[in-house]
Structure formats: structure tokens, C-alpha cells
Amino acid sequence: MTVNLQAPKPADVLAVPGVRLGIAEAGVRKVGRKDLTVILLDEGSAVSGVFTQNRYCAAPVQVCREHLQHVDVANANTHIRALLINTGNANAGTGAKGMADARATAEALAQLLKVKPQQILPFSTGVIMENLPVDRIVAGLPAAIADAQTQHWAKAAEGIMTTDTVPKAYSAQVVLSGQTVTITGISKGAGMIRPNMATMLGFLATDANIDPALLPALATDLANASFNRITIDGDTSTNDSFIVMATRKAAHAAITSWDSADGKALRIAMMSVAQKLAHAIVRDGEGATKFITIRVEGGKTSEECRLAAYAIAHSPLVKTAFFASDPNLGRILAAVGYAGIHDLDQDLIGLHLDDVCVVKNGGRNPDYQEADGQRVMKQSEITIKVSLGRGNAADTVWTCDLSHDYVSINADYRS
Structure with missing residues (x-):
């Protein structure tokens, strides 16, 4: 049951230059379910994120924070190149083994992509206090990579679902200095939602040419006006993550201030998509009718x-x-x-x-x-x-x- 929410039409979910998405069935918890997603980013992309404030946070959240802290804008070998998302298992409450498992999946994807493990961000969602089936995830990675296409946003929205009944994906376009820029995002979540930044994951990408130094503040501002203004049941998850990606492929001049005309226009458009994704989580709230x-x-x-x-x-x-x-x-x-x-x-x-x-x-x-x-x-x-x-x-x-x-x-x- 949802409140005035329909599954996105794939044709309405626009490709973002510099982003490819692949989905596979790894059997993380159930056979025959799309439960493994990779998001591949072209070199030169900028990435930032906002994570749960739950102090009992999941291993992948801790690993993501570590990897983002070591990004050096001047060093391409430290830039984030891929996101790895599994459903069915949260890898939370799993202690030192959970940390080792999160790192092992990042290392496996890094080897296949020929990048460093620190350039991978792992995400997990699902049941807490169960060990991550690393072998199944690693075995599913080649199929996910082979499936990667620029137009697979709608498939990825389906691949990250848990108790969601409808995949959540939205796009927008805005013209910056005569260049059309695309914004596309996906999210998942229907319960355990009170993002103190729910179980929620959100991924928002654009090809806008944004100065990487501006991205952390943007991610925080977007989260505060969207995902940090929703609640279903008051529970703050162990795994909440919201990631903003800018591939910087668009041909307009770099945005170096949010006070510029292009900066304001882009921020408004990205905020609109983030809020639609957040509202979709509430509209798909577990058992919601209002x-x-x-x-x-x-x-x-x-x-x-x-x-x-x-x-x-x-x-x-x-x-x-x-x-x-x-x-x-x-x-x-x-x-x-x-x-x-x-x-x-x-x-x-x-x-x-x-x-x-x-x-x-x-x-x-x-x-x-x-x-x-x-x-x-x-x-x-x-x-x-x-x-x-x-x-x-x-x-x-x-x-x-x-x-x-x-x-x-x-x-x-x-x-």
C-alpha cells in the first residue's frame, strides 16, 4: 500500500553522463532477488555523503566515512570510483568481522575495476546482527559490472529495495550557462525511518561541473531539507546514507559558489529531486495510508x-x-x-x-x-x-x- 506513489517509468529516469549502474542477483538473503547493485563513476567525479547519527552504526557506514576522509581533490588515485550496494543484510552489529567483511567486498570490486579499495564506497541494508555473505557478494560482482549501463537507474532503484513496495527514482534537468545538466536520484526506505542525518539509502547524481570543495556542504544542505525532515516510526537506522555525486561532465564553467546564478539554479533543481525522493519514502511507509x-x-x-x-x-x-x-x-x-x-x-x-x-x-x-x-x-x-x-x-x-x-x-x- 502506498499513498499516491507509482513506480517510475524507466524512460522518465534520465541517464547522467559519467555514471553507469549494474544490477545482479547474488542471493544475499533470498534466491531470485535483485540484491546487488554497483554504481560506476568516471574518473574526475566528485563525491560526498551524509550518514546516520546512530552511534551503533553499521560497518559499511564506518568504511565509507574512512574512504571519504582520504579523498584528495588533487590526487586522482584517491577519488571515489564506485559504489557497492547490497540488500538483505545490513552488516550492522557484526563487530570486527563486519568491518573486515565490508572491506573485503570493497577490495573485491576494486580489483575488478583496477582501482584502489579506498576508491570504493560499500553500502548494506537489511537484517541487523547477521554476518555478511561475502562470498556470494564477491561472486555476483562480475555480473553486476557486466550489466552496467547509463540508463539503468530505474533497475537500480528496484535493486536497492527491502520492504519498499515501489522503487523510487526521479530526474530533473536545468540549463546552466546554455548547457543542459541532468540530475537523477534513487532512494530506498519504508520503515525504521527517522533519518538523523532512514533504514534509508539515497543516491543523487548530476553531470554538473561543481567545484569538489562545494560538495560536502551541498550534501548536508540537501539532506537537511529532505531526508532529515521525514519520519515514519521515529527509529534512526544503523545504516542511513545519502550520497551526492557530480561527474563534472557538463561543458558549463565550473560552479565555485552557490551564490552564483548557475549555483542557485542547480541547487534548487537538486533540492527538488532530493525532496521528491524523501517524500516517496514516506508515501511508501510500511502500512501507510496518509x-x-x-x-x-x-x-x-x-x-x-x-x-x-x-x-x-x-x-x-x-x-x-x-x-x-x-x-x-x-x-x-x-x-x-x-x-x-x-x-x-x-x-x-x-x-x-x-x-x-x-x-x-x-x-x-x-x-x-x-x-x-x-x-x-x-x-x-x-x-x-x-x-x-x-x-x-x-x-x-x-x-x-x-x-x-x-x-x-x-x-x-x-x-
Whole structure:
């Protein structure tokens, strides 16, 4: 079940010059499933990433961080040349063996590509506390490499799925100084989603000619406005990773500042794709029937707006009320109250459901009718707007409801 989300049409997912993707069936956990993906980058590409803030992070996350730290822009032999992604096994909670296994898969791919192991970024997603089947992954690498094509983004979106029901891929194009630049991304995730950067993976590529020094800040900004504003169940995964790649193949002059006209245009286009990928994760949330936008305005800081938004988004009482289309909206006010805004004046709080004013000055709007609230809550897409009445800051979080199916999916996950 998804909320207004359809599988991408391969023709709509555009190739990015300098990127090839290959998919294979390695039998990591189940036979007959596409579970091994490689993303191959041309020499000269720039790569940066944002990873989970879970301190009990997976071995591949640790290896990726190590490899990215050793990239030297001036030394081509240190540039990232490939990404290796397996599903079915998270390689998390596996100790020293897990680290050795993550490095072994990177070394195997590096040998086949004739590059250094440090030029490979490994990613894993799936069941925690099970050893990675290195032999199966290594055996599947030649087939994945042989399958690599520029137009295989849609196949790769399918290859990185776990409990997802729909592959997630989007593209955009923007003209920079007369040159058409392409942006394409894929993501996976449907549960264990509260990216503190969910189980989520996201990969976004462009052929734009970006100064590599700008990429780390870009990756952080994109994540903060997209994947770091979604939640399904409040669980921060051990494996969350978001990678931004720029092959720098486009013929326009290098972007050296995000304040330039080209820099602004590119950033807006990349942000749009990143947000679509993040929204798709929520729309495919395990058992989700509603896509909910939570907008908190009138805060002193965006941080306190975010605290209130996440308190609403994580409340099981709020989420189950939305599943039932039950306008028991006092649950939203209670969540705002325990969000941690210590000097909050409840008499200033306002609440809207879409265009329906529910609360004014901290109390029920005299004109509010429960039938109006229920009408909105029956919709598949809903906006909650809370006004704190204490400043000019605002922030937005996207979430979904909590249904019977969420429990069933996660109870049966390993079977």
C-alpha cells in the first residue's frame, strides 16, 4: 500500500553522463532477488555523503566515512570510483568481522575495476546482527559490472529495495550557462525511518561541473531539507546514507559558489529531486495510508519548530488517529506541549487542518465543527499547521499514519 506513489517509468529516469549502474542477483538473503547493485563513476567525479547519527552504526557506514576522509581533490588515485550496494543484510552489529567483511567486498570490486579499495564506497541494508555473505557478494560482482549501463537507474532503484513496495527514482534537468545538466536520484526506505542525518539509502547524481570543495556542504544542505525532515516510526537506522555525486561532465564553467546564478539554479533543481525522493519514502511507509505534512510556524527558532513538528509526527496516538480518520485533535496539542519548548505560552497556540481552523488562542475555535475535521482527515494527503505565536521561525516535517499493517510487516520482516 502506498499513498499516491507509482513506480517510475524507466524512460522518465534520465541517464547522467559519467555514471553507469549494474544490477545482479547474488542471493544475499533470498534466491531470485535483485540484491546487488554497483554504481560506476568516471574518473574526475566528485563525491560526498551524509550518514546516520546512530552511534551503533553499521560497518559499511564506518568504511565509507574512512574512504571519504582520504579523498584528495588533487590526487586522482584517491577519488571515489564506485559504489557497492547490497540488500538483505545490513552488516550492522557484526563487530570486527563486519568491518573486515565490508572491506573485503570493497577490495573485491576494486580489483575488478583496477582501482584502489579506498576508491570504493560499500553500502548494506537489511537484517541487523547477521554476518555478511561475502562470498556470494564477491561472486555476483562480475555480473553486476557486466550489466552496467547509463540508463539503468530505474533497475537500480528496484535493486536497492527491502520492504519498499515501489522503487523510487526521479530526474530533473536545468540549463546552466546554455548547457543542459541532468540530475537523477534513487532512494530506498519504508520503515525504521527517522533519518538523523532512514533504514534509508539515497543516491543523487548530476553531470554538473561543481567545484569538489562545494560538495560536502551541498550534501548536508540537501539532506537537511529532505531526508532529515521525514519520519515514519521515529527509529534512526544503523545504516542511513545519502550520497551526492557530480561527474563534472557538463561543458558549463565550473560552479565555485552557490551564490552564483548557475549555483542557485542547480541547487534548487537538486533540492527538488532530493525532496521528491524523501517524500516517496514516506508515501511508501510500511502500512501507510496518509501522507501528512506538519508545518510549525511562529517559533523563536527553527529548532523549536522542528521539536514540535517531530513530537506530533512521532506520537502513536496522533498517527493512529489519522489512520482512523478520527479528529481527536487534542492529541496534537498534547504533543506540542511535551515537545520540550520550556517557556511555551499555550494561550498563543493555533492549529489548522488544511483550511480548517481548529484552535485559536490555545482553545477550540468556536466555529470549528468536528465534521469539518473528519472531512480533512479522510483525505490521503493532509497538512497540519501549528502556530506557536512566539516568533518568525518555521520548519516542516513529513510523516505518515500508523496502521495495523505496520505491525504485521515488522513482525514478519525476517520470515
